[in-house]
Amino acid sequence: MLELKDFATLSRKETPFWYYDMDLLRATVDKAAELARRYGIGLHYAVKANVEPRIVQYISSRGFGADCVSGNEVLFAAANGFRPEIIVFAGVGKSDREINAALDLGIEAFNCESVMEMNVIDSLAAAKGVKANVSVRINPNIDAHTHRYVTTGLYENKFGISRHEFDTVIDLLKNARNLNFIGLHFHIGSQITDVRDVYSLECRRAAEIVDYFESRGLKVDSIDLGGGLGVDYDDPDGNPVPDFETWFSTVDSCLRRRPDQKVSLEPGRSLVAQCGTLVTRVLFVKNGETKAFLIMDAGMNDLIRPALYGAYHKIENLTAAFEGREDGIQQYDVVGPVCESSDVWGSGRDLPFSVRGDLMALRSAGAYGSVMSSRYNLRDIAPAVFSDEL
Ligand code: LLP
Numbered sequence: 294m295l296e297l298k299d300f301a302t303l304s305r306k307e308t309p310f311w312y313y314d315m316d317l318l319r320a321t322v323d324k325a326a327e328l329a330r331r332y333g334i335g336l337h338y339a340v341k342a343n344v345e346p347r348i349v350q351y352i353s354s355r356g357f358g359a360d361c362v363s364g365n366e367v368l369f370a371a372a373n374g375f376r377p378e379i380i381v382f383a384g385v386g387k388s389d390r391e392i393n394a395a396l397d398l399g400i401e402a403f404n405c406e407s408v409m410e411m412n413v414i415d416s417l418a419a420a421k422g423v424k425a426n427v428s429v430r431i432n433p434n435i436d437a438h439t440h441r442y443v444t445t446g447l448y449e450n451k452f453g454i455s456r457h458e459f460d461t462v463i464d465l466l467k468n469a470r471n472l473n474f475i476g477l478h479f480h481i482g483s484q485i486t487d488v489r490d491v492y493s494l495e496c497r498r499a500a501e502i503v504d505y506f507e508s509r510g511l512k513v514d515s516i517d518l519g520g521g522l523g524v525d526y527d528d529p530d531g532n533p534v535p536d537f538e539t540w541f542s543t544v545d546s547c548l549r550r551r552p553d554q555k556v557s558l559e560p561g562r563s564l565v566a567q568c569g570t571l572v573t574r575v576l577f578v579k580n581g582e583t584k585a586f587l588i589m590d591a592g593m594n595d596l597i598r599p600a601l602y603g604a605y606h607k608i609e610n611l612t613a614a615f616e617g618r619e620d621g622i623q624q625y626d627v628v629g630p631v632c633e634s635s636d637v638w639g640s641g642r643d644l645p646f647s648v649r650g651d652l653m654a655l656r657s658a659g660a661y662g663s664v665m666s667s668r669y670n671l672r673d674i675a676p677a678v679f680s681d682e683l
Pocket of ligand 1: 339342360383443480482483484519520521522559560561562563598602660661
């Protein structure tokens with residue numbers, strides 16, 4: 294991932310910082326775009342995964358639409374190259390201000406998650422004398438076989454509209470003067486690795502629900518199956534570009550679609566995770582009673598995924614690798630500086646013998662990394678560094 298000359302430049306920078314491999318970003322985004330074109334699938338980038346303007350602008354320049362979950366994301370997407378007609382707006386709790394902003398912009402569609410939300414959008418659109426395009430986000434009650442914090446398509450989850458309300462929704466949409474029904478939206482979870490099984494089930498369930506809506510007189514022009522394709526956190530160098538082919542071909546072969554129906558997906562993580570690394574430094578080495586700790590200068594406020602989900606991120610000692618000091622493997626608990634016991638990057642990790650000042654890489658951190666960072670403990674927000682600006 295890193296060349297020696299880049300390492301020399303990076304090692305002079307103040308840590309922590311986010312390092313983005315722009316060649317990998319471009320290769321990943323281009324691959325997804327090219328395959329999607331081949332399969333006739335539209336892509337909306339899930340903006341929540343990473344909002345670095347350079348990254349977002351590259352993605353918008355490749356013809357992607359945007360999937361947003363807040364009014365600010367909608368405005369941000371529009372300011373970073375996405376035309377309003379290709380911006381969709383999901384989320385269970387849209388405020389009136391957010392809905393009004395999206396109506397003023399004239400977005401592609403609101404992915405609506407409750408009956409009450411549809412009534413509110415109808416009346417806010419009426420007050421402006423406009424019609425709002427809406428898609429119904431369905432809760433299909435499908436288990437995505439992923440972490441329970443990132444599964445979204447089960448009845449126990451707050452997302453989407455479930456079967457018992459379909460008839461109410463259909464009546465509402467037929468009668469609402471200021472809503473224009475365009476289709477159905479699904480998103481069942483994130484970091485899905487059982488790609489064929491989970492998405493083929495999602496497609497079958499989606500097809501049944503499309504049939505149901507159409508049999509009740511609502512034409513479904515657009516079917517959006519959400520995001521969720523997983524990435525390889527264990528081996529980011531072995532699998533730098535996720536398996537878009539399996540994802541798209543599963544959707545292509547399992548979803549019965551009419552030629553006039555638009556099908557789209559909403560990748561977030563799969564586009565941006567592997568190009569990002571949180572680069573940090575060993576502040577101190579501490580020999581505890583039972584183990585050795587490497588105390589880093591990046592903490593859970595920078596990248597919360599390990600503390601929040603118990604997520605695994607590969608840790609590498611870049612200095613040891615570039616200096617050829619890779620012998621003498623030791624076991625370390627790699628931790629951050631934040632005053633919380635969960636501020637741990639990895640327990641019992643085998644790493645080369647490490648010393649104060651070593652530059653370390655927390656890999657696969659481009660998705661849900663910097664966007665979820667905070668100033669907890671009044672720590673600074675880490676800056677971004679791009680491989681093509683070194
Ligand atoms: N569409 C909708 C409606 C979503 O809610 C999400 C993600 C996506 C698309 C994109 O999913 P992706 O392709 O990135 O899996 N912070 C968690 C992940 C939360 C995902 C939330 N929704 C994590 O770090 O694992």
